Amino acid sequence: MASYLFGSSVDVDIRFEGEDARKHVDTKGEKEKPMSCPVYYDGESVTGTVAVRLRDGKKLVHDGIKVEFVGSIEMFHERGSHQEFLSLSQELAAPGEMRQASTFDYGFKNVEKMFESYQGINVKLRYYIRVTISRRMADVSQTRDIWVYSYRLPPEVNNPIKMEVGIEDALHIEFEYRSAKYHLKDVIVGKIYFLLVRIKIKHTELSIIRRETTGAPPNQYNESETVTKFEIMDGAPVRGETVPIRLFLGGFELTPTFRDVNKKFSVRYYLNLVLVDEENRRYFKQQEITLFRIPEN
Structure with a gap:
């Protein structure tokens, strides 16, 4: 579960279905902050919920809410450089007003995850869910990572x-x-x-x-x-x-x-x-x- 506060008006919760039963990998997120990521495999579906809660009784006027499943490679020696090699998107809500808390289901079925997650000295390969609330002044966005393992069959030839x-x-x-x-x-x-x-x-x-x-x-x-x-x-x-x-x-x-x-x-x-x-x-x-x-x- 991940809960985030945007300014003082919106609280967002990103959850993965059945995540407590999954193996987790401990890694580091932004600013070296520790985080625990549920493990997924190539071809597995990534499903869950996004809860959007209002604070202080304020309404939220937005131009749409979407959820994306993203795979990206970030190069640390090229500041700010990252390439998205996978990007799937779903609309959670059409433009309008939100006056009370809402929970949305999302589901990315049988997703091909070509590469294994990796965090090294100069590079990071990551997969994550990104929720974006579009607004006239400025979009608000939040992410939550998963960790991907890729299995391989033992090689038929393995010479000494x-x-x-x-x-x-x-x-x-x-x-x-x-x-x-x-x-x-x-x-x-x-x-x-x-x-x-x-x-x-x-x-x-x-x-x-x-x-x-x-x-x-x-x-x-x-x-x-x-x-x-x-x-x-x-x-x-x-x-x-x-x-x-x-x-x-x-x-x-x-x-x-x-x-x-x-x-x-x-x-x-x-x-x-x-x-x-x-x-x-x-x-x-x-x-x-x-x-x-x-x-x-």
């Missing part, structure tokens, strides 16, 4: 990753991961084989990097953040040693991989293997992995 990294006559390792594609609650399983070690390694760590790309050249922005980093080996390995890797993804705030969403942004994930020697020199190898969402039990 096998790679080598080395420095001639000093270091040679092979590492492999069980697969290249993982669902968000999956486990990354792998091994590192030390075939040649002639440098003094202090420790070995593995991290997951999220890379967000927005815009297009020459105005392209890349932001990388470390989702998690943990030490998989402390001390110097010896030739022939094998180090197992087992990383549970369920404990981290991950999204699916997004590639060229509406030609606006991409979000990719990488496994970053780092070896640090006693002089704090870092040797690393990065490998992209694909993440996807499957239905939760």
